[in-house]
Structure formats: C-alpha cells, structure tokens
Amino acid sequence: MDVLNKVPVREQEPAVRAANFEEVCLGYNEEEAMAEAARCLNCKNAQCMKGCPVSIDIPGFITQVKEGNFKEAYRIISRSSALPAVCGRVCPQETQCEGKCIRGIKGDPVSIGKLERFVADWAREHGIRPECAGEKNGRKVAVIGSGPAGLTCAGDLAKMGYDVTIFEALHEAGGVLVYGIPEFRLPKQEVVAAEVENVRALGVKIETNVVIGKSVTIDELMEDEGFEAVFIGSGAGLPRFMGIPGEQAMGVFSANEYLTRNNLMKAFLEDYDTPVKAGNKVIVVGGGNVAMDAARTARRLGAEVHIVYRRGEEELPARREEIHHAKEEGIIFDLLQNPTELLVDENGCVKGAKIIRMELGEPDESGRRSPVEIPGSEYVMEADTVIMSLGTSPNPLISSTTKGLETNRRKCIVASEENGATSKPGVFAGGDAVTGAATVILAMGAGKAAAAGIDEYLRNK
Amino acid sequence: MYPIVKREKLADRIYLMDVKAPRVAQYCEPGQFVIVKVDEVGERIPLTICDYNRKEGLITIVFQTVGSSTERMADLKEGDAFQDFVGPLGCPSDLIHEDIEELKKKKILFVAGGVGTAPVYPQVKWLHEHGVECDVIMGARNKDLLILEDEMREVATNLYVTTDDGSYGFQGTGTAQLQALWDEGVRYDHCVAIGPMIMMKFVCVLTKELGIPTVVSMNPVMVDGTGMCGACRLLVGGEVKFACVDGPEFDGHLVDFDQAMQRQRQYRTEEGRAALKLQEGDTHHGGCGNCE
Numbered sequence: 001m002d003v004l005n006k007v008p009v010r011e012q013e014p015a016v017r018a019a020n021f022e023e024v025c026l027g028y029n030e031e032e033a034m035a036e037a038a039r040c041l042n043c044k045n046a047q048c049m050k051g052c053p054v055s056i057d058i059p060g061f062i063t064q065v066k067e068g069n070f071k072e073a074y075r076i077i078s079r080s081s082a083l084p085a086v087c088g089r090v091c092p093q094e095t096q097c098e099g100k101c102i103r104g105i106k107g108d109p110v111s112i113g114k115l116e117r118f119v120a121d122w123a124r125e126h127g128i129r130p131e132c133a134g135e136k137n138g139r140k141v142a143v144i145g146s147g148p149a150g151l152t153c154a155g156d157l158a159k160m161g162y163d164v165t166i167f168e169a170l171h172e173a174g175g176v177l178v179y180g181i182p183e184f185r186l187p188k189q190e191v192v193a194a195e196v197e198n199v200r201a202l203g204v205k206i207e208t209n210v211v212i213g214k215s216v217t218i219d220e221l222m223e224d225e226g227f228e229a230v231f232i233g234s235g236a237g238l239p240r241f242m243g244i245p246g247e248q249a250m251g252v253f254s255a256n257e258y259l260t261r262n263n264l265m266k267a268f269l270e271d272y273d274t275p276v277k278a279g280n281k282v283i284v285v286g287g288g289n290v291a292m293d294a295a296r297t298a299r300r301l302g303a304e305v306h307i308v309y310r311r312g313e314e315e316l317p318a319r320r321e322e323i324h325h326a327k328e329e330g331i332i333f334d335l336l337q338n339p340t341e342l343l344v345d346e347n348g349c350v351k352g353a354k355i356i357r358m359e360l361g362e363p364d365e366s367g368r369r370s371p372v373e374i375p376g377s378e379y380v381m382e383a384d385t386v387i388m389s390l391g392t393s394p395n396p397l398i399s400s401t402t403k404g405l406e407t408n409r410r411k412c413i414v415a416s417e418e419n420g421a422t423s424k425p426g427v428f429a430g431g432d433a434v435t436g437a438a439t440v441i442l443a444m445g446a447g448k449a450a451a452a453g454i455d456e457y458l459r460n461k
Numbered sequence: 462m463y464p465i466v467k468r469e470k471l472a473d474r475i476y477l478m479d480v481k482a483p484r485v486a487q488y489c490e491p492g493q494f495v496i497v498k499v500d501e502v503g504e505r506i507p508l509t510i511c512d513y514n515r516k517e518g519l520i521t522i523v524f525q526t527v528g529s530s531t532e533r534m535a536d537l538k539e540g541d542a543f544q545d546f547v548g549p550l551g552c553p554s555d556l557i558h559e560d561i562e563e564l565k566k567k568k569i570l571f572v573a574g575g576v577g578t579a580p581v582y583p584q585v586k587w588l589h590e591h592g593v594e595c596d597v598i599m600g601a602r603n604k605d606l607l608i609l610e611d612e613m614r615e616v617a618t619n620l621y622v623t624t625d626d627g628s629y630g631f632q633g634t635g636t637a638q639l640q641a642l643w644d645e646g647v648r649y650d651h652c653v654a655i656g657p658m659i660m661m662k663f664v665c666v667l668t669k670e671l672g673i674p675t676v677v678s679m680n681p682v683m684v685d686g687t688g689m690c691g692a693c694r695l696l697v698g699g700e701v702k703f704a705c706v707d708g709p710e711f712d713g714h715l716v717d718f719d720q721a722m723q724r725q726r727q728y729r730t731e732e733g734r735a736a737l738k739l740q741e742g743d744t745h746h747g748g749c750g751n752c753e
Contacts, residue, residue, distance in 0.1 A: 169687050171498055171505070171545035179685075209547035211687055214493075215484045239691040241701065248696060248720055250727045257690035265504070265684065273504045273530045274684075275728050348723035395688050397706065 004107030007036040009114050014328035018299050021183045021268055024325060025089070028111075030068070033118040037065035039103060040110050047100035048112060053445030054152070056080040058097055058112055065115055074123040077116060078130040082155035082199055083148060083444065085124060085191045086177055088117025091441045092319050124194050129201050130155075136203070137161040139458055142227040143204075144212045144398065147175020148440045149233030149431030151199050152447030153454075158202040160455050165227075167210040170264065175235055176432075176440070179264035180256075182293050184300065188263070213397035218405075218427060228461070229426045229454045232413060233447055236432035237395030241388055242285070246342025251277060251350040255286070255294040255389035262297050279303045279385030283353055285339055286389030287311065290437075292322040294387045295331045305331045306381065310338040310358050310371045336360070336371065340378065342386055352382040391437050402427070412436055419453025420446060428454055463546035466519065468539050471608040472601075474526045475576060476535050477511070483518030485510075485548040491583045492554025492678070492710055495520060496686045498545035499537070503530040507683045509580035509655075509709070510549060520548070523579030523608065550686045551709045554584055555676065556653070561591050569595035570649040570673075571617075572635045572664050574656025575602070578609050580678060581655050582616075589616035596649070597621070598638045600656075604629035636663045649673050654713060658725060662718035669714050677713035679704045681721060682728060695721050 010026040011017075017024050028036060040062040048058045057076050064073035077084045093099070093113035101109030123129075139162055143154045146168040154164045172178050177192045186192060200206060212218060212234070221227045239254030241247050258276065261267040265274035278301035284291050287309035295305045307326070309316060312335050316323055327333070334355070341354040357377035360369040394411045406414045406423035413422060413429045420428035430446025432438055467479035485495055494509045512521035526535050537543075556564065569588070573581035578599045588595050600623035601607045607622065607629065614620050622630030623638045631638050635656070652675040654664040661677045668675040681704050684690040688706040695702050698715035702708065 169547065170685060171547070179689075209545050210484055211547060211550065214488075214549055215547070216488065220488075238688045238703065238706075241691070241694075248694065248701070248724065250724060254691040257684055257692045260684050260690050266502075272502045273528070277727075348720070348726075395706075397687065 003039055006039070006108040006111045007032050009111065014325075014330070017184065018329040019302075021300055023187055024184050027121060028114055028118045030070075030122075033065055033115055034068060036111050037062045037115060040066070041102055043102055047102060048097040048110075051096040051098075051100040053096070053441050054080050054448050056097075056116070061119060062110065062112070062115060065119060070119055070122045071126070071128055073119045074128055075131070077119055080448075081444070082130070082152050083177075083195045083440075084116050085120035085195055086148070086186060087441055087444070088113050088115075088120055089186050089191070090181060090439075092439060094320060096441065120195075121191075124191075130198050132202060135161050136163065138163055140165070140225075140227045141454060141458075142167060142218075142221050142225075142230045143233060144218075144230065145169075145175055145233040145235055145431070145433075146173035146196070146206060147177065147233060147235050147431065147443065149235075149433075149443035149447035149450075150175065150231065151196065152444040153231045153233060153430070153451045154204045155199045155202055156448055156451035157454060158199075158204045160451070162455075162458075164203070165205045165207060167212055168206060168208045169211040169234075171208055172264065173206045173208060175233075179260045180290065180293070182259065182263055182297050183268075184296065185293070211397065213401040218398065218402045222426060229428065229458055231420065231447070231450050231454060232398060232422075232427065232429035232433055233431045233443065234395065234398055234433045236392040236437045238393050239388065240390040240393055242339065242390065244339060244341050246344050246350065247388070249342060249344040249350040250348050251279070251384055252342060252386045252388065255284070255290045255387050256392070258294050258387050259290070259297065262301075268297075268301060276301070277385055279383075281383045282306070282385040282387060283308055283339070283381060283383040284387045284389055285309075286391075287316040287318060288389060288391070289318045289322055291387075291389035292318045292326050294389055296326055296329060298385070298387065299329050299331055303385065306334050306383070307331060308334045308337050308339060308353070308355060308381075310336065311369075312336055312360060315368070334381075338371070338373070339386075343380065350384065350386050352380050353386060354378055355381050392432075394433065394436070398433070410436060415446075415450075416453070417446075418449060419456065420450025421453055421457070426457065428457075462542035462544060464542040465537055465539055468537065471523065472606045474535075475523065475606070475608055476526075477521065477523045477579070477608075478537075479514075479519045479521050480543060480546055481518055482520050482546045482548070485520050485546065486513045486515050486518045489513050489520070489549035490553035490557055491587050492557070492580075493549035493551050494686075494709060495522065495546060495548030496550060496683070497522065497534070497543050499530055499534045500544050503533065503544070504528070505545075505684060505686065506530060506534075507550070507680065507686055507705075509678060509680070510583065511579040512583050512586070520546075523576055525576045547686070551705060552707070554653075554710055556584060557587065561593065564588070564591075564593045567650045568648060569593070570639070570652045571595060571597045572639065572652065572654040572656070572660075573597065573599040574635055574654075574660035575600075575606065576608070577656030577660070577678075578607075578613070581653070582609050582613060584653065585613065586616045594618040598623065598635045600624065600635040600638070600660075602626065634663065635660060636667050639664070639667060643671060652676070652713075653678075658718055658722045661713060661716075662722070665713040665716070665718070675713040676710050677716060678709045679711060679716065679721065680709065681724060695724075
C-alpha cells in the first residue's frame with residue numbers, strides 16, 4: 001500500500017443512492033481503519049489537534065486504533081467529544097484536523113474524520129458508553145436547545161457533577177442534527193438518537209416541547225426554578241428570503257421548511273402524515289451545505305435538481321465532499337447565475353424563475369470578488385419547486401424576553417469566545433445563536449468553552 | 462405525554478379536549494396557540510388556546526377533523542394522551558395589554574365563524590372578567606355545527622347567532638349580520654374576527670368600509686411554530702410576516718387574504734387524499750382523483 005494515499009472509504013453507488021435515503025458513506029471496517037491509522041506519523045507537536053475546536057487527542061486515539069484497541073480509542077475521544085459519531089460524519093475535517101495533518105503536505109492527510117466515525121460506530125455496536133460522572137454536586141444548570149452546542153455543554157457539565165436539564169422546543173432532541181441534516185448524511189435513529197442517549201446516560205435530563213421565552217423565560221428559570229446558570233444554545237433561527245417577486249407562491253420553500261418536513265417530520269416515509277411536495281423540477285438557490293442537503297433530498301424524492309448560485313465553483317461555501325457527492329448524484333450546478341423573479345401560474349403555483357447571469361467583479365473589502373449582473377443575459381428556467389437556501393437571521397424569542405441580555409447589530413447574542421459569558425450574570429451562550437449560521441463542530445467548541453466558563457462562574461459564586 | 466382529562470364532541474367532526482400541560486398553562490394568555498402532535502407519525506398541528514386553568518395545569522383545545530392526524534386525535538378518549546403538546550406560541554392578543562378603563566369606553570365586537578368560535582371565547586371571557594362589555598356575532602353553516610353557544614351567552618353582552626342556511630338564528634353570514642346591525646344604527650369602535658380565512662376576508666372588507674379597526678387571527682400552514690421554517694409567512698401591509706412569531710393576530714385591513722388562502726391550499730390534495738383513504742379503508746379505489 002502506498003502510504004501517500006488514504007485507504008478509500010466505501011460508499012453507496014451514486015445511481016443507487018440517488019433514489020434512497022440510506023447513508024451514502026459506509027465507513028471503514030476494522031481492517032481498513034487499522035490500515036489507515038497506521039499512516040499516522042504520531043507527531044509530537046500534533047498540528048491536527050490545533051485544528052480541532054474541541055481538542056480531541058487525535059494521535060492518542062489513532063495510536064489505539066492502529067493497535068486494534070478500539071475501546072480505549074473511544075475512551076480517549078469521549079473525554080473531549082460528546083458526539084463523535086456525528087462529528088466523524090459532518091465536521092469539515094478538510095479545513096480543521098485533516099487540513100493541518102503533516103501527511104497532507106505530500107499526499108493525502110490521514111482520514112481522521114473517518115477514523116473517528118469508525119471508533120464511535122464500533123463503540124455503539126459493542127454497547128460501550130461514555131464513562132459516567134463521579135460525585136453529583138446538586139447545583140442546577142439549564143441548557144437551552146439540544147443541538148450540538150447544548151448537548152456538548154450539558155455533557156461536559158454533567159461530567160463535572162452538575163444537575164443539568166436541557167430544554168428543547170421541538171418534540172425530539174438533537175436540534176439541527178435532527179431537523180436539518182438529512183438521514184443519508186447522518187442516520188437519525190442509529191447515530192443521533194444513540195449519541196443523545198449517551199448524553200442522557202451521563203445524567204442529563206432532557207425536557208422536550210418547552211419553548212424558552214414563551215413557555216417560560218430565562219429569568220423565571222433562574223428565579224423560580226432554582227437554576228444557578230443558563231447556557232443558551234438555541235441555534236440560528238428565521239430563514240431569509242430574497243425579497244423578489246413571486247416568493248410567496250405555492251411551491252416556494254425555505255430550505256429549513258423543506259428539510260424539516262423531510263428530516264424531523266419524516267415526510268419521505270409513507271407512514272408519516274406530514275406531506276412534502278417532491279417536485280418534478282426543483283431550483284435550489286444558494287451554495288452552502290444546507291443548499292446541498294436540500295438539493296440531494298429533492299433528488300432522492302425524484303426530481304431534476306438545479307443549484308443556482310450567484311458566484312462560481314471556487315466560491316461555493318459548501319464542503320467539497322458535499323459538492324462532489326451532489327454532482328455524482330446528478331445535481332446540475334448553474335453557477336454565476338441569480339434569480340431576479342419567480343414566475344407564478346394562474347393557480348398561484350410557481351412555474352419557473354427569471355435568472356440573470358453574473359460575472360465576478362473586483363474583490364471587495366472582505367477580499368471576496370462580488371458578483372455583478374451581466375446586462376441583458378436574463379433567461380427563464382422552468383421549475384415547479386423553488387427552495388431558498390440563503391441562510392438565517394437570529395430568532396428574537398430569547399433575546400427579546402430576557403432582561404439585560406445584550407445583542408449585536410446583527411441581533412446575535414453577544415458572548416465571550418473564551419468562556420461563553422454574556423452581558424447577563426449567570427447566563428452563557430454559544431453556537432449559531434451567537435455566531436450566526438456556522439458548523440456543528442464550532443457550536444460544540446462553544447458549548448465546551450461555556451461549560452468550563454459556567455463551572456468557573458459557579459465555583460466562585 | 463400529555464393526558465386528556467376531558468373530551469367532548471361539540472358538533473359533527475368538532476371536538477373539545479382539556480389537556481394536562483402545566484408548562485403551557487402556567488404563562489399562556491388569550492390569543493396564543495399550541496402545537497400538538499398526536500403520535501409518532503402525526504403532523505404538528507397548530508391550535509389556538511381556547512381556555513386555560515393555571516391551577517390544574519389544563520389547556521382547552523377545539524379542533525375539527527380534516528386529515529388523518531386529526532382523525533386519530535378525535536379517536537383519543539379521556540385518559541389517553543398526546544405525544545407532544547408545546548406552547549404557548551405566538552403573541553398574546555393586543556387587547557390584554559390595553560388599559561382596562563380605556564377598553565371599557567370602547568364598543569367592541571367579536572365575529573366568530575365555525576371552529577373560530579373556540580378561540581374567540583377566552584378573549585370574550587377575559588374581557589367579561591375584567592368588566593369590559595362586548596358583543597359577539599357567531600356563525601356556522603347550520604345549527605348542528607354551532608359550538609359553545611351557551612358558554613358564549615354567559616360572557617357576551619349581546620350575542621347574535623347566524624347560520625348560512627337559516628336553520629337557527631339569523632339567516633346569512635356574520636358579515637351580513639354586522640351589516641344589518643349597522644343599518645339599525647348599532648356602532649362599534651373595534652372588531653376582532655376569527656374563523657375561516659374567507660370569512661375574515663369579508664368581515665374585513667366590510668369593516669374597512671365602515672371604518673372599524675379589525676384584528677384577525679391567522680391560521681396558515683405551520684411546521685415548527687417557532688420561526689424556523691417560514692411556512693406560515695404572510696403578506697401584511699406588503700411586508701412578509703411569520704404568523705407563528707409575529708402573529709397570529711394581525712391588522713385585518715393589512716392582510717393579503719387572497720394570497721394567504723392560496724397558500725392554505727398548498728397541501729390540500731395530500732390532506733384530502735389521506736382523509737379519504739382513511740374513511741374508505743380497503744375500499745379506497747382512487748376516488749380522490751390522485752391515486753392510480
């Protein structure tokens with residue numbers, strides 16, 4: 001075997017998987033994992049760890065995988081991460097741990113993500129759980145939101161002995177892992193529910209169907225229910241639309257709605273009541289990971305799918321792996337194009353989009369070349385479904401109902417990057433509620449930092 | 462789980478239930494709504510809160526069966542439970558924030574249509590308990606579909622009942638009844654209309670002409686109900702609003718009803734199909750026009 005090349009990971013054939021919702025990537029088996037682990041140079045000054053927002057001891061766990069000590073490898077990972085089976089699947093490793101891997105200077109970096117996933121899956125299949133906390137200290141902490149930030153923060157606090165309750169607005173725990181990321185990238189029952197169960201096993205209580213700011217406010221939790229500290233990990237929020245004519249037509253969805261119907265409400269399964277319009281020809285506007293998820297979902301529901309994005313291939317914000325998978329599955333990329341109007345038929349249903357071609361102009365202050373319309377280049381693309389995937393703006397439910405909680409110009413909650421502290425004593429925050437839409441692992445990093453911040457705050461209180 | 466402590470059939474396909482949900486009952490106010498999910502495979506269904514008992518932790522809901530999730534809700538008995546029940550969602554009715562003495566000076570009218578009578582009731586009751594008088598017009602297609610008439614009579618100053626077919630009370634719509642009252646010289650300063658969108662639309666057309674500020678409670682398709690999905694977006698005064706977080710109550714004279722009604726129909730085919738399939742069971746042969 002050539003040490004310069006990584007052990008390839010098995011995947012479902014593109015033509016097969018484009019018609020089912022089963023997981024695309026099949027992961028390594030024991031032999032493959034051990035072979036890939038053997039490529040790790042076990043660097044003394046491990047660069048990969050510096051690229052990991054939750055600082056997993058990467059050379060440490062890979063050494064154990066190489067020796068076949070998978071249980072020990074799991075123990076090492078779970079010291080730092082509550083959600084390894086999730087992170088192994090959805091982290092942008094290419095810009096984090098793997099992006100810094102010395103092997104990557106000449107050849108492929110070690111497939112750290114696939115190894116992490118292997119270890120977490122192996123542990124789950126062998127019934128191995130993270131180690132429980134020692135002494136309980138009886139002090140109550142509330143965590144708002146059961147997404148990556150909340151689960152991580154809650155897990156860490158429980159390990160330190162705190163009595164933690166997570167409040168989740170939806171009917172199922174997991175946040176974006178459940179409503180946003182599709183089954184074919186992140187199996188819900190097998191992976192997400194199992195990792196949530198691991199957090200519960202640490203002693204964390206999860207109360208679903210509680211909307212903080214409506215059912216009860218943060219002030220009430222602290223004054224009436226005895227919570228000494230609160231972590232806000234409530235996620236991103238309200239979907240953005242373009243503000244062009246025709247957006248209110250039937251058949252026009254936010255990516256959030258389209259994905260929530262499919263993922264959380266399982267509209268793609270016959271037995272479930274919630275409907276979704278599959279569409280025959282679908283336009284997805286946007287180029288991020290959420291756009292890829294929406295496009296690949298529509299493809300699996302049987303549609304011809306076009307991604308319309310105003311910048312070029314290089315500028316697509318989605319992970320390369322997602323773009324590659326989308327292309328393999330037959331999704332058509334119409335780049336340097338932007339809708340200017342949605343066309344509506346006499347019944348109020350969308351029937352297409354007026355699209356203008358763009359070219360990249362001079363770089364702006366941020367260094368990104370901004371797209372400029374090419375006059376007279378408009379054309380009409382027919383479609384019966386349009387999915388807007390343009391990002392989100394913060395949900396005001398919590399900030400507007402919590403006294404003394406500072407928000408910034410973009411209405412995100414202001415919190416310290418170091419320890420998650422907000423302007424309100426005892427209240428900490430992290431994840432998309434603070435940064436705006438970002439990644440699972442950054443939210444987990446923020447949850448981790450806030451758990452340490454809360455611990456320090458309560459010790460000194 | 463959220464147990465049902467009382468179940469009552471109010472009319473054909475219309476049911477009232479008291480559900481134990483202490484977290485919802487603790488801080489809810491008139492005008493807000495809940496989302497219920499009957500079981501694992503059920504849809505998330507928004508329902509306006511019809512009454513609440515903080516001490517007992519109870520919420521009263523009223524619903525009409527329209528699809529397979531609501532059919533299964535109707536099959537639940539006292540002692541059974543909803544899998545999920547979340548709220549209160551949305552903003553409370555503006556009326557409860559107004560100065561009581563100011564409200565007492567106003568002549569307030571409620572126009573309720575069909576199942577919309579249920580969410581009107583707690584508002585009228587709240588005003589009544591705070592010593593504010595108000596009149597109510599409540600209507601339904603026919604006598605058998607009228608709900609909560611006795612309850613409403615206890616709290617309304619004047620109650621006008623209408624049926625489309627004249628089988629009971631005034632023959633005609635709530636809008637026609639309002640016109641008739643106006644013609645007799647009755648005047649109002651404020652109107653709240655809750656019911657089917659088509660009814661709210663026509664009440665608003667009339668009240669705009671008569672110069673009566675009117676509040677409506679919108680009930681569009683929703684998924685999460687917390688502002689995340691945007692399914693419930695409406696045009697209000699030319700601006701996009703989310704009914705779940707900005708509403709559900711809006712200035713009726715600014716709502717684009719035609720578009721809202723169109724959007725309401727988005728999933729009608731699937732809903733109807735599911736209902737028909739359930740009713741016909743094994744004998745379903747494609748009469749819905751959508752099956753092969």
